[in-house]
Amino acid sequence: DIQMTQSPSSLSASVGDRVTITCRASQGIRNELGWYQQKPGKAPKRLIYAASSLQSGVPSRFSGSGSGTEFTLTISSLQPEDFATYYCLQHNNYPPLTFGGGTKVEIK
């Protein structure tokens, strides 16, 4: 099965900062990757699909890039409502689905 390595596992940042989160796949997955945001007590919400396509209704400060084995989620200017945990999810060769370990974004 494909493994997803997500980094960092946590980070502290200030409002207005640019934040970058990375996921690496153990083998090539083309662009079959999504990014999800989860707030405490809530189900995750999709932000990005197909590695770089913005989900409808998601602010444009979120962007995704990458293909093959390395992927990035960028928040261009961190807002108070962006403090949450972020997960990548690969769906190449589904099933199975594989999540990254998560990145908790905390207030500095």
Next chain:
Amino acid sequence: QVQLVQSGSEVKKPGASVKVSCKASGYTFTSYDINWVRQATGQGLEWMGWMNPKSGNTGCAQRFQGRVTMTKNTATSTAYMELSSLRSEDTAVYYCVRVVGAIDYWGQGTLVTVSS
């Protein structure tokens, strides 16, 4: 609009089974796979398995083989996930999710607590 509405919280004793339901609405139930994902408190997301609601075909992660059963009632657009031989490590929030390529919709989650 697409909705996945799950059954309520459960408390079970070790060794028991739990069955969680997931009622789909807003789309044709048989058109897309339903998968199950769980999350222990403070931990990450773990994929459990999948079901094709049209064929009834299922599959699961190796660690759940022999313990998880996924079924459906097409007439009510409801998917079910039953986990048997529960242990304390199964305490988690269980989510049903719709898969269209990737996960696009999530249920609200069902907390299952395993405690003696």
